[in-house]
Amino acid sequence: MVMPGHLCPYGLKSKSILERKGYKVDDNLLTTREEVDAFKKAHGVETTPTAYINGEQIGGYTDLKKHFGHRVLGKDDTTYAPVIAIFASTALMALAIVLNLYEDFSVLTWLKWFFATSMVALAMQKLQDVGGFVSGFLGYDLLAQRYVPYGYAYPFLELFTGIGMMALIGTGSTLVWLVAPVGLFIGAIGAISVIKAVYIEKRELKCACVGGGSNVPLGFISLTENLVMVGMGIWMIAIVV
Missing domain, CATH: 1.20.140 (Butyryl-CoA Dehydrogenase, subunit A; domain 3)
Known part of the structure; x- marks a missing residue:
């Protein structure tokens, strides 16, 4: 999402992690609320960004981290x-x-x-x-x-x-x-x-x-x-x- 007054941080982080893993990223920007709503409806998702790798839907930033084997803390998970x-x-x-x-x-x-x-x-x-x-x-x-x-x-x-x-x-x-x-x-x-x-x-x-x-x-x-x-x-x- 790249709209006036809002630049999605998770979109930037998703793009960054994909590039660090060696992927070439086709970054599709959503610049209006109408585009965002249409994208969610078309792809059956509730949030953006949504990443696809070789046509396979992976999901948002958290899903990408899980896909690449990074630890993702759940709501009740503890950490030092x-x-x-x-x-x-x-x-x-x-x-x-x-x-x-x-x-x-x-x-x-x-x-x-x-x-x-x-x-x-x-x-x-x-x-x-x-x-x-x-x-x-x-x-x-x-x-x-x-x-x-x-x-x-x-x-x-x-x-x-x-x-x-x-x-x-x-x-x-x-x-x-x-x-x-x-x-x-x-x-x-x-x-x-x-x-x-x-x-x-x-x-x-x-x-x-x-x-x-x-x-x-x-x-x-x-x-x-x-x-x-x-x-x-x-x-x-x-x-x-």
Whole structure:
């Protein structure tokens, strides 16, 4: 579909994948709503684009991906892609910070920055749709189930903890007492909730750790996120005691 104000992205992606596979593409553009409706009726399809290979109707972009053996996620299929993207990015951010601010590279210092930046990144994901996050969070968090407003506060508390840790890393400041208890509290409640839901009750749930619309399975990732908050809270308190 190539109409005023709309250029179909799936048409472009379909054309691209066919060309990458070595096909010569005869691209037939639909430039008016009438042409689109006529095409759908003539070919018995509900959406465009529709690709044909050697006269055989394959279908739209998703059908093309399946045809060429690419993985296509269903509505309920789970994936770790969001957390891999976040943690890979924050790991590189932490590395850049350490190389820029410190004379010598220390794995421990890198880990502190990695954990702190990861918490901020995860909080940002939740804050994009707090309502959606809370809907998923209520499925397993024990405190949010008893007191729903805690679910709405959680992303802000996580952001506060992550930024606080970034500001206080290596300072030994008594301001740690404002930040560390928050991380300890939300991390401990979260860890207990995940252990109960996943490892005791054996429930299969989606994790709200990267936002309410994600298909990340609840389990190791969310448990690790919470245990890291607990560990960072303990470490921050330890350096000022």
